[in-house]
Amino acid sequence: MRIVVLAGGIGGARFLRGLKAAAPDAEITVIGNTGDDIHLFGLKVCPDLDTVMYTLGGGIHEEQGWGRADESFTVKEELAAYGVGPEWFGLGDRDFATHIVRTQMIDAGYPLSAVTEALCARWRPGVRLIPMSDDRVETHVVIDTPEEGRKAVHFQEYWVRLHASVPAQAILPVGAETAKPAPGVLQAIGEADLVLFPPSNPVVSIGTILAVPGIRAAIAEAGVPVVGLSPIIGGAPVRGMADKVLAAVGVESTAAAVAAHYGSGLLDGWLVDTSDAAAVAEVEAAGIRCRAVPLLMTDVEAAAAMAREALELAEEVR
Numbered sequence: 001m002r003i004v005v006l007a008g009g010i011g012g013a014r015f016l017r018g019l020k021a022a023a024p025d026a027e028i029t030v031i032g033n034t035g036d037d038i039h040l041f042g043l044k045v046c047p048d049l050d051t052v053m054y055t056l057g058g059g060i061h062e063e064q065g066w067g068r069a070d071e072s073f074t075v076k077e078e079l080a081a082y083g084v085g086p087e088w089f090g091l092g093d094r095d096f097a098t099h100i101v102r103t104q105m106i107d108a109g110y111p112l113s114a115v116t117e118a119l120c121a122r123w124r125p126g127v128r129l130i131p132m133s134d135d136r137v138e139t140h141v142v143i144d145t146p147e148e149g150r151k152a153v154h155f156q157e158y159w160v161r162l163h164a165s166v167p168a169q170a171i172l173p174v175g176a177e178t179a180k181p182a183p184g185v186l187q188a189i190g191e192a193d194l195v196l197f198p199p200s201n202p203v204v205s206i207g208t209i210l211a212v213p214g215i216r217a218a219i220a221e222a223g224v225p226v227v228g229l230s231p232i233i234g235g236a237p238v239r240g241m242a243d244k245v246l247a248a249v250g251v252e253s254t255a256a257a258v259a260a261h262y263g264s265g266l267l268d269g270w271l272v273d274t275s276d277a278a279a280v281a282e283v284e285a286a287g288i289r290c291r292a293v294p295l296l297m298t299d300v301e302a303a304a305a306m307a308r309e310a311l312e313l314a315e316e317v318r
């Protein structure tokens with residue numbers, strides 16, 4: 001069975017770990033979000049690709065959900081001693097090595113997809129991880145505050161420095177409209193037996209991947225089941241501030257509203273948490289098969305159970 005998964009960072013990675021356990025024989029291709037990518041200290045940092053790679057490769061900081069286990073911050077401290085920031089972005093010493101290797105390869109002319117493959121040769125994530133595009137796409141967020149005025153900031157600045165504490169007026173995937181899907185992306189979708197949307201951020205993770213011209217159409221036209229899992233439980237994101245970016249695109253923070261945002265043209269099946277069972281009828285009325293099951297990824301087994309439910313729902317709508 002060939003499965004394509006569109007993934008952001010933590011939500012995508014934890015679900016993928018469950019999917020691997022639930023479908024050990026499946027050939028899994030992950031199309032990773034690169035809209036969060038940022039250049040810091042002359043280095044190219046790809047937070048979502050690295051979260052997937054470290055999580056599936058056994059190098060993730062478990063509690064935190066991002067960055068490396070057993071991390072130290074000597075380089076960051078030394079940079080700070082020179083007054084060189086940004087101080088708000090946590091880059092550890094081990095993590096720095098990944099970004100140095102990546103940047104060195106990119107400077108030598110390799111596309112990001114080839115670099116990602118090379119990094120994965122070390123981590124052996126057990127999936128094929130492809131960035132959505134080799135072209136630069138950067139999510140910017142328009143804010144308007146008395147202190148800072150109206151301006152666009154990099155997504156990481158909005159998320160990490162500002163903790164999404166001010167309203168987002170608009171979300172702009174800068175560069176997406178001219179980006180091309182990375183080599184292998186459209187082919188993987190075309191050859192897939194099913195496509196899964198993990199409980200990743202619908203706007204700045206999956207939404208950004210779908211904004212790369214060709215990807216949404218390829219999924220809609222693949223003629224295979226497309227099943228998603230809600231990142232929203234009981235009217236709020238499980239982790240993070242997804243409600244802020246949903247509001248910016250005019251979508252309510254409910255499991256049903258997120259399903260409707262993807263739409264029945266794209267989604268065939270949708271899983272909501274048992275606490276949102278009341279939403280099932282609304283989602284089904286919108287033409288999307290829906291079931292309520294436990295959706296909290298408390299451990300790998302819980303994530304695997306979610307993956308099994310998604311696979312079952314896919315067979316039901318096939």
Ligand code: GDP
Nearest residue numbers: 008009010011012199200201205237238239297
């Ligand atoms: P990011 O790039 O690190 O923000 O990660 P993703 O975009 O892949 O996932 C973020 C989303 O995962 C957030 O909107 C959370 O609500 C969701 N999420 C995190 N943990 C869980 C969980 O255990 N269950 C569900 N259903 N969603 C989760």
Ligand code: CA
Nearest residue numbers: 008009036048
């Ligand atoms: Ca992300």
